[in-house]
Amino acid sequence: MSSYKLDYLDQLESESIHIMREVAGQFEKPALLFSGGKDSITLVQLALKAFRPGKIPFPLVHIDTGHNFPEAIAYRDKIVEELGVKLIVRYVEDTIKSRGLKEPVGKFASRNALQAYTLLDTIEEFGFDACIGGARRDEEKARAKERIFSVRDEFGAWDPKLQRPELWNLYNGKIHKGENVRVFPISNWVELDVWNYIKREGVELPSIYFAHDREVLVHGEHLVAVSPFIRVDEGDEIVTKRVRYRTVGDMTCTAAVESTASSIDDIVSEINITMISERGETRIDDQVSEAAMEDRKKNGYF
Amino acid sequence: MHMDLLRFITAGSVDDGKSTLIGRLLYDTGSIKVDQLAAIQKQSKNKGEGEIDLALFTDGLRAEREQGITIDVAYKYFNTDKRKFIIADAPGHIQYTRNMVTGASNSDLIIILVDARLGVIEQTRRHSIIASLLQIPHVVVAINKMDMVSYSADVFANILIEYNKIAEQLGLKDIKFIPISALKGDNIVQPSTNMPWYEGETLIDILENVDVIHDINLTHARFPVQYVIRPQSDDLHDYRGYAGKIISGTYKKGEKVVVLPECIPSTIKAVEVNGVEVDEAFAPQSAVIRLTDNIDINRGNVLAKPETMPKTEQEIQAMLCWMDSRPLVPGNKYLLQLHSKRVRCVVREIHHKLDVNTLEKQTGITEAGLNDIVLVSLKTASPVVFDGYKELRANGGAILIDETAHSTVAGCMLQ
Structure with a gap:
C-alpha cells in the first residue's frame, strides 16, 4: 500500500465498482442481466465487491432462450443459492407463444434475436429502469461505440447518432418514464482482462469452459455441439472432440474450440497466443453480415 | 510484472492518417486477429483498394462505412507487456469539437497528428487548444506521412519550431515530437531505417514509458x-x-x-x-x-481533509463546451452534475466565446451553439464542492443536464 500504485486489473476493477455503485445510487429499480457466461459472472463478482458487507441491491435477470447449455443453468442455480441473491427468469418460449412470434428456421435456428422481445417485456413487467450487462467494447465494432450508460427508448432501441456524451467519469442516468438505461461496467475490459481477473480472483466457472469430450458437428471452421436444438442433416460430419467453450451463449449459435486446457492457467495461456478473435471463433450469428450487431442493437438487443 | 493502464486520445482527421495510425498500432502490436484481418482484406477488396487498408480497423458503424466518416468516439484496446492501452478515437473535423472534448476528458495523453506536407494548420491549433483546455498532461506531436516528404529532417525541424510557438502560447507542458509514417510503419513500433537522423523513441516506447503515476494527485483528498x-x-x-x-x-x-x-x-x-x-x-x-x-x-x-479543503460555492465560473443542438441562452436552467452531486443551476451570463482556432475571445455573445466553447457564470441552488479544473482536474469537471430532455448538454471546466 505504501507505493500508491495500482495495476491495470485493480484500475479496471475500481472503475467497474464505481459504475455499479452509480447504478445503485441513480436508479430506483436496476437489474443485472445474467447469462451464466464468464462476462456476467465477472459482473456478479464486481457487484459483490461493490456492496460488501451489504448484499447486491438488485436482482439477477436471466432471459432464457431454452437453448442453453445445461451446465450453464446448473451453475446459475448454484451461485444464486450460494450468494442468496434474487433471480428472475423469463422465457423466450413464453414470449413466442404469447406474442405469436415466428421462430427462426434452419440448421442453426437461433432464438438469439428473439431475446430482445422477452427482455423488453421483462423490463416492462418489473419496471426496471437500468439493466446492467456484460458487453465489452472489444467484442465487436458496434460495441466499440457504445456508451457505459446507454439510453434506450421504450422500444429498447439504440440510436448511435444520439448518444449522450460521456465525460470524465460522470454518468448521466436521467431518463423519462418508459425509457431504460443499459449499463456496461466492463466496457473497457478486453477478453484477456476478464480471464486474468477470473484467475486472480479464483472465480468458479461453469464446467463447459474447461476441456471436455463432446460430440460436435463440423460446420466450416466452427464446431457446433450436437443438441436437440440444431438440425443434423445427412452427410454432416459428426465427431467427438476434446473441446472447451470460449464464450457461453445458446447451443445453436456458440461454437466450441478444440482445446486440452483443463485449468484457468491453461486457458489464459491459450487466449494469450490465440490467433483468432473471440467472436470470430465462437459466434456463428455474427458472420451473417458486417452490421449484424449494429442491427440487433437498434432493435433492443443488449 | 506490474502492468498499468494508459488512456490516450488521437486527434486528427481521416486525411492526416489517424485511422491508419490506430490500425498500425493495433496491427504492429499483434492485437488484430487473423479473422479480423481477413474481414478487412475482404472489405479492402470490395472497395477496390489493393493493399490492406489499416484504417478500416477503426470503422465502426455501417452508416460510417457507407459515408466514409466517423460520427462518434470509438474506443479501441491493445496491450504490450508493460501496459494496457485504451484509445479514444475521436473525429477531428470542426463540427466534432464535442466528441473530441469527450474523448479528451479521460485521457492521460494526446497524440496530435500533423501532416508533414501541410505542417501546422488551423486544425493543429484547434486540437492543441482543446488539449490545453482539458488539461491533458502529456502531448505527443506525431508528424505523419514523412514518407511523402522524403523523410526530410528539415521538414520535421521546421514543424517543430512552428509548433513550439503554439505550445508556448498555450502553456502546454511535456511535449514530445516524433516523425512517423503510419502507412509504412516508421517509428510506430519499429524504429525507422529511413530516418537515421531521428534518435528519439518510437511511438510505442513513448506510450509505454510516459509517467502517469505522478499525474494522480495524492495530496488533496476528495x-x-x-x-x-x-x-x-x-x-x-x-x-x-x-x-x-x-x-x-x-x-x-x-x-x-x-x-x-x-x-x-x-x-x-x-x-x-x-x-x-x-x-x-x-x-x-x-x-x-x-x-x-x-x-x-x-x-x-x-x-x-481539514488541511486541504476544496471550494464550496454557489457562484461559479466555468469554461464550457456546448454539446446540444439547441442553443445555450443566459437565464436557462440546467442540472449540474459533479461526481455524485446533482444540483439545479442557472446560467447567468456568457462572458465570452473562445475561438478554438485562434484563441481569440469574442465578447458580446448572446447565445452559445453546438461545439462552442464559452466562459459562463453559473449560480447553483445549493453549494457545490469542487476544485478549479486547472488545480485539480479530477474534481473540476462537471456536466450540465437538460432538465426536461435529460440529455447531457455541456461539459464544464469549473474555475
Whole structure:
C-alpha cells in the first residue's frame, strides 16, 4: 500500500465498482442481466465487491432462450443459492407463444434475436429502469461505440447518432418514464482482462469452459455441439472432440474450440497466443453480415 | 510484472492518417486477429483498394462505412507487456469539437497528428487548444506521412519550431515530437531505417514509458459518497459505510475528515477496499469509509481533509463546451452534475466565446451553439464542492443536464 500504485486489473476493477455503485445510487429499480457466461459472472463478482458487507441491491435477470447449455443453468442455480441473491427468469418460449412470434428456421435456428422481445417485456413487467450487462467494447465494432450508460427508448432501441456524451467519469442516468438505461461496467475490459481477473480472483466457472469430450458437428471452421436444438442433416460430419467453450451463449449459435486446457492457467495461456478473435471463433450469428450487431442493437438487443 | 493502464486520445482527421495510425498500432502490436484481418482484406477488396487498408480497423458503424466518416468516439484496446492501452478515437473535423472534448476528458495523453506536407494548420491549433483546455498532461506531436516528404529532417525541424510557438502560447507542458509514417510503419513500433537522423523513441516506447503515476494527485483528498451501505442484518446492525471512489488523495484510519458541504468534522473509523479493512486507501481506488460519528451523510456529500479543503460555492465560473443542438441562452436552467452531486443551476451570463482556432475571445455573445466553447457564470441552488479544473482536474469537471430532455448538454471546466 505504501507505493500508491495500482495495476491495470485493480484500475479496471475500481472503475467497474464505481459504475455499479452509480447504478445503485441513480436508479430506483436496476437489474443485472445474467447469462451464466464468464462476462456476467465477472459482473456478479464486481457487484459483490461493490456492496460488501451489504448484499447486491438488485436482482439477477436471466432471459432464457431454452437453448442453453445445461451446465450453464446448473451453475446459475448454484451461485444464486450460494450468494442468496434474487433471480428472475423469463422465457423466450413464453414470449413466442404469447406474442405469436415466428421462430427462426434452419440448421442453426437461433432464438438469439428473439431475446430482445422477452427482455423488453421483462423490463416492462418489473419496471426496471437500468439493466446492467456484460458487453465489452472489444467484442465487436458496434460495441466499440457504445456508451457505459446507454439510453434506450421504450422500444429498447439504440440510436448511435444520439448518444449522450460521456465525460470524465460522470454518468448521466436521467431518463423519462418508459425509457431504460443499459449499463456496461466492463466496457473497457478486453477478453484477456476478464480471464486474468477470473484467475486472480479464483472465480468458479461453469464446467463447459474447461476441456471436455463432446460430440460436435463440423460446420466450416466452427464446431457446433450436437443438441436437440440444431438440425443434423445427412452427410454432416459428426465427431467427438476434446473441446472447451470460449464464450457461453445458446447451443445453436456458440461454437466450441478444440482445446486440452483443463485449468484457468491453461486457458489464459491459450487466449494469450490465440490467433483468432473471440467472436470470430465462437459466434456463428455474427458472420451473417458486417452490421449484424449494429442491427440487433437498434432493435433492443443488449 | 506490474502492468498499468494508459488512456490516450488521437486527434486528427481521416486525411492526416489517424485511422491508419490506430490500425498500425493495433496491427504492429499483434492485437488484430487473423479473422479480423481477413474481414478487412475482404472489405479492402470490395472497395477496390489493393493493399490492406489499416484504417478500416477503426470503422465502426455501417452508416460510417457507407459515408466514409466517423460520427462518434470509438474506443479501441491493445496491450504490450508493460501496459494496457485504451484509445479514444475521436473525429477531428470542426463540427466534432464535442466528441473530441469527450474523448479528451479521460485521457492521460494526446497524440496530435500533423501532416508533414501541410505542417501546422488551423486544425493543429484547434486540437492543441482543446488539449490545453482539458488539461491533458502529456502531448505527443506525431508528424505523419514523412514518407511523402522524403523523410526530410528539415521538414520535421521546421514543424517543430512552428509548433513550439503554439505550445508556448498555450502553456502546454511535456511535449514530445516524433516523425512517423503510419502507412509504412516508421517509428510506430519499429524504429525507422529511413530516418537515421531521428534518435528519439518510437511511438510505442513513448506510450509505454510516459509517467502517469505522478499525474494522480495524492495530496488533496476528495471522496464523493456514491452510496450508503447499511446491511441492517443482525450481525451488522449498526454498520454504516460510505461507498465511493477516491478521486484524489489518500484516506487512513484515524485521520480527521470534514463532511462537505455541511462542514461537519469527524474521524475515520475504518477504510475498506473490496470488503476488506485496510490501513489506507488511495486514488483511484473504490473504497468504503466509515466514520466514528453518526452523521447524516448521503449520496452527494464529499469527505475531505481539514488541511486541504476544496471550494464550496454557489457562484461559479466555468469554461464550457456546448454539446446540444439547441442553443445555450443566459437565464436557462440546467442540472449540474459533479461526481455524485446533482444540483439545479442557472446560467447567468456568457462572458465570452473562445475561438478554438485562434484563441481569440469574442465578447458580446448572446447565445452559445453546438461545439462552442464559452466562459459562463453559473449560480447553483445549493453549494457545490469542487476544485478549479486547472488545480485539480479530477474534481473540476462537471456536466450540465437538460432538465426536461435529460440529455447531457455541456461539459464544464469549473474555475
